[in-house]
Amino acid sequence: MNNLLVADSVSKSFGDFKALNEVSIAVPKGSIFGLLGPNGAGKTTLIRIINQITMPDKGEVLLDGSPLMPMNIRDIGYLPEERGLYKSMKVGEQVLYLAQLKGLSKQTAKERLKYWFDKLDIGDWWNRKIQELSKGQAQKIQFIVTVIHRPKLLIFDEPFSGFDPINASLIKDEILQLRDEGATVIFSTHRMESVEELCDHIALIHKSNKVLDGRLTDVKRQFKTNTFEVGLQSSNPEEITRLIKDKFEVFPATFKNLNDDIKLNIKLPQDTSSNDLLRFLTSKAEIHHFVEVIPSANDIFIQTVKNN
Amino acid sequence: MNHLPLIIKREYLNKVRNRSFVVMTFLSPIIMIALVAVVAYLSQINNDKKRSITILDETGILAEAFENTEHTTYTILTDSNYADAKALVKAQEDFGLLYIKKSTDTLNLVETVNFYSDESPSVSIISNLERRIEKRISDIKLQNDGVNIEQIRASKTTINIAQETFDGEKTSKIDSYLKLAFGGAAGYLLFMFIIIYGNMIMRSVIEEKTSRIIEVIISSVKPIQLMMGKIIGTSLAGITQFLIWLILGGVLLFVVSAIFGIDLTQIQSPQQEMINQAMATSDAQNIAQDLIAGFVNLPILNLCVAFLFFFIGGYLLYSSFYAAIGAAVDNETDTQQFMMPIIMPLILAVYVGVFTVIEDPHGTISTIFSFIPLTSPVVMLMRIPFGVPIWQQLLSLAILVFTFIFTVWFAAKIYRVGILMYGKKPSYKELFKWLRY
Numbered sequence: 001m002n003n004l005l006v007a008d009s010v011s012k013s014f015g016d017f018k019a020l021n022e023v024s025i026a027v028p029k030g031s032i033f034g035l036l037g038p039n040g041a042g043k044t045t046l047i048r049i050i051n052q053i054t055m056p057d058k059g060e061v062l063l064d065g066s067p068l069m070p071m072n073i074r075d076i077g078y079l080p081e082e083r084g085l086y087k088s089m090k091v092g093e094q095v096l097y098l099a100q101l102k103g104l105s106k107q108t109a110k111e112r113l114k115y116w117f118d119k120l121d122i123g124d125w126w127n128r129k130i131q132e133l134s135k136g137q138a139q140k141i142q143f144i145v146t147v148i149h150r151p152k153l154l155i156f157d158e159p160f161s162g163f164d165p166i167n168a169s170l171i172k173d174e175i176l177q178l179r180d181e182g183a184t185v186i187f188s189t190h191r192m193e194s195v196e197e198l199c200d201h202i203a204l205i206h207k208s209n210k211v212l213d214g215r216l217t218d219v220k221r222q223f224k225t226n227t228f229e230v231g232l233q234s235s236n237p238e239e240i241t242r243l244i245k246d247k248f249e250v251f252p253a254t255f256k257n258l259n260d261d262i263k264l265n266i267k268l269p270q271d272t273s274s275n276d277l278l279r280f281l282t283s284k285a286e287i288h289h290f291v292e293v294i295p296s297a298n299d300i301f302i303q304t305v306k307n308n
Numbered sequence: 309m310n311h312l313p314l315i316i317k318r319e320y321l322n323k324v325r326n327r328s329f330v331v332m333t334f335l336s337p338i339i340m341i342a343l344v345a346v347v348a349y350l351s352q353i354n355n356d357k358k359r360s361i362t363i364l365d366e367t368g369i370l371a372e373a374f375e376n377t378e379h380t381t382y383t384i385l386t387d388s389n390y391a392d393a394k395a396l397v398k399a400q401e402d403f404g405l406l407y408i409k410k411s412t413d414t415l416n417l418v419e420t421v422n423f424y425s426d427e428s429p430s431v432s433i434i435s436n437l438e439r440r441i442e443k444r445i446s447d448i449k450l451q452n453d454g455v456n457i458e459q460i461r462a463s464k465t466t467i468n469i470a471q472e473t474f475d476g477e478k479t480s481k482i483d484s485y486l487k488l489a490f491g492g493a494a495g496y497l498l499f500m501f502i503i504i505y506g507n508m509i510m511r512s513v514i515e516e517k518t519s520r521i522i523e524v525i526i527s528s529v530k531p532i533q534l535m536m537g538k539i540i541g542t543s544l545a546g547i548t549q550f551l552i553w554l555i556l557g558g559v560l561l562f563v564v565s566a567i568f569g570i571d572l573t574q575i576q577s578p579q580q581e582m583i584n585q586a587m588a589t590s591d592a593q594n595i596a597q598d599l600i601a602g603f604v605n606l607p608i609l610n611l612c613v614a615f616l617f618f619f620i621g622g623y624l625l626y627s628s629f630y631a632a633i634g635a636a637v638d639n640e641t642d643t644q645q646f647m648m649p650i651i652m653p654l655i656l657a658v659y660v661g662v663f664t665v666i667e668d669p670h671g672t673i674s675t676i677f678s679f680i681p682l683t684s685p686v687v688m689l690m691r692i693p694f695g696v697p698i699w700q701q702l703l704s705l706a707i708l709v710f711t712f713i714f715t716v717w718f719a720a721k722i723y724r725v726g727i728l729m730y731g732k733k734p735s736y737k738e739l740f741k742w743l744r745y
Contacts, residue, residue, distance in 0.1 A: 086516075
C-alpha cells in the first residue's frame with residue numbers, strides 16, 4: 001500500500017446542506033498533503049470524518065487499507081483550527097490526561113512529555129495552569145498534545161496561526177522532522193506560501209466538491225501556460241517589442257533587474273518550445289533574463305476557485 | 309477503548325479541586341447552622357417576651373376569662389372609661405387595650421369589642437383574646453340555660469384509635485407522620501440534587517465548548533462516553549459534597565447546641581407540630597414506643613433499595629437533559645429557554661408529592677404520577693413508605709429505565725451535534741433537525 005489514507009467517495013449532508021459531495025482523496029505515506037479550499041468548502045467536515053468525529057453519509061475512509069475503526073484514534077493526531085485546552089487545569093495533568101485518552105500509559109506519556117518540554121524549550125510549566133500561559137505558549141502545549149502519542153497520521157489545521165515567526169519556524173521544523181521519522185501529514189491552511197514550502201501533494205475542495213488534486217509539481221505542470229518571463233536589452237526597444245508582439249501573445253512583466261530594458265511575459269503556442277523562442281530572441285536582442293513562469297500555489301488556488 | 313473511568317476521574321477531580329466548590333462545601337453547613345442558631349435564638353427571645361394587656365370590661369362579666377399566663381398579664385378595669393384606660397395603658401407602656409363596650413344584650417358582643425395598640429398585634433394574640441371571650445360567653449349562656457358546666461367538662465373524653473392491618477401489623481398516626489417525613493425527605497433530596505448538580509453538569513459542558521477543547525477531546529473519545537463521564541463524575545462530586553455537608557452539619561449542630569445551650573428541638577417545624585398533635589392525644593409513654601414501632605414498621609429495606617434505584621434513575625434522566633442543553637448553547641444566558649421544560653415537571657412532581665401523596669398515598673393522581681417517568685422518582689419515593697406493591701415499583705422503575713435510555717440516546721444526539729456548533733442560539737426546531745444528522 002502506498003497510500004496511508006484513502007477517502008473513497010465521501011458524502012456528508014447537514015439537513016439540506018451538502019457539505020461534501022463524493023469527495024475522494026489519497027494521501028501517500030510519508031507525504032505532506034495540503035488540503036486546500038476557501039472558507040466553508042468542506043475541509044473541516046472532511047477532517048472531522050477522518051477523525052471519526054462525524055460519520056459520513058456515504059463512502060468510506062481507509063487507513064492503511066482497512067476501514068476506520070474506533071481504535072484508530074491512536075493512529076491520528078489532530079490539531080484543530082479552533083484550539084483549546086482546559087483553562088483551569090495544570091499543564092502536566094492536562095497533557096497526561098489527553099495522552100491517556102489517546103491510549104498512552106501514564107508512564108510513557110510522562111517520559112515523552114519531558115522529552116518535548118526539552119525539545120521545544122519549555123521550562124518548568126508542569127504546574128502552571130493554561131490560563132497563566134501566553135497564547136503562543138498554550139499553542140506549544142497544544143502541539144505537544146497532538147503529537148505525543150506518535151501517530152501515523154498528523155492532521156494540522158492552520159498550525160502556524162498564533163505563533164511568532166521564530167516559533168512558527170520551530171514548529172515547521174518539528175513537522176518536517178516528524179515527516180522524516182515516518183509520519184504522514186495532512187495540512188490544511190490558507191497560507192499559500194507554507195503550502196509551497198511544505199506540501200508535496202495537494203487537494204483542493206471547493207463548494208463541497210474536490211476540484212483538483214495530485215502532486216504539487218504535477219499540478220503546477222498542469223497549470224503552466226508555456227509562458228516565459230524575458231528581459232532583453234536593445235538599442236531599439238520599441239521596434240523589438242513590436243516584432244515580438246506580432247509573433248507571440250505578450251503580457252507586461254515585472255521583476256528586478258539591473259538594466260532598464262524590455263520586460264515581457266511571452267506566452268508560446270502549444271507547439272512552440274522555449275528553444276524556438278530563444279532562437280527567435282537571440283537574433284533580435286541581448287537576453288539578460290529568461291525564466292519559465294511556474295504558477296504559484298496561490299495562482300492555482302485563485303484560478304481554480306474562480307473558474308468553478 | 310473504554311475511557312470512561314479516566315473521564316470520570318478527571319471530571320471528579322476537576323470539580324472537587326475547584327476553589328469555589330471547596331469553599332461552598334465547607335462554608336454552606338457553617339452558614340446553615342449559623343442561620344438555624346440565629347433563628348432558634350431569636351424565637352427564644354420572642355417567646356420570652358412578656359406583655360401586659362389592659363382590659364376595659366363594661367359588661368362586667370368577662371373578668372374570669374382572662375387568667376394571667378407565663379407571657380401575658382391582664383389588668384381588668386371595670387369602673388373606668390375609654391379615655392382614662394387609654395391614658396393608663398400609655399402610662400404603663402402596656403401592649404394594648406381591649407375595650408369591651410356595654411351593649412343592650414350583654415351576651416351579644418359581636419360588634420362591641422375593640423383592640424387598641426401602638427403596634428398592630430399578631431394574629432395569634434387577637435385570636436387568643438377572641439377565643440377567651442367566646443368561651444366565657446358560651447359558658448354563661450349554657451349556665452343561663454341551666455346546664456352544669458362541670459358535667460360537660462367531665463363528659464369530655466379522648467379516643468386514640470389503634471390501627472392494625474389485617475395481617476396484624478400495628479400502625480399509628482405517628483407512623484404516618486414518620487412515613488411522610490421519610491418520603492418527603494427522599495423526594496426533596498432528589499429534587500435538590502437534580503437542580504444543583506444538573507446545573508453543574510450543564511456548566512461544565514458549556515465550559516468545554518467555550519474553551520474550544522471539545523474538538524480535541526472528541527477526536528479521542530465518543531461523545532456519549534464524554535457525556536456519561538461528565539454526568540457520573542459530577543454526580544460523584546455531588547455525593548461527596550452531600551456527605552461532607554451531612555457529617556459537617558451534624559457535628560456543627562451538635563457543637564453549636566452544646567455551646568449555646570439552645571435546644572434546637574424547640575424550633576417547631578410543621579412536621580413536628582403534627583407529631584405533637586398526635587402526641588397530645590396519646591399517652592406520653594406510648595409515644596416513644598410508637599415511634600420505635602413506627603420506625604420498625606417502615607419498609608426499610610424496600611425504602612433503601614427503591615431510594616437507590618429511583619434516585620439514580622431520576623438523576624441520570626434529568627442530568628442527560630442538562631448535558632444536552634449545555635451542548636446546544638454557547639453560554640449560560642442562552643439556557644433559559646430550555647430550562648423551563650425541565651424544571652416544570654420537577655416542580656410538578658414535588659407539588660403532587662406534597663399535596664396528593666399526603667392526602668391519599670394510593671389515590672389515582674399519586675398513582676398516575678408515580679408512573680410518569682419525569683415525575684415518578686420524586687412521587688414514588690414519597691409513596692413508598694406507605695407501602696407500594698412491588699409490581700408497581702418495578703413497573704415504574706422499568707418505565708423510568710426505558711425513558712432514561714431513550715433520553716440518553718436523544719441527549720447524545722443533540723450533544724454530538726451541539727458541541728461542534730458555535731455562534732448561534734438554536735431553536736427547538738433546530739434541535740429537532742440535529743436529531744437527524
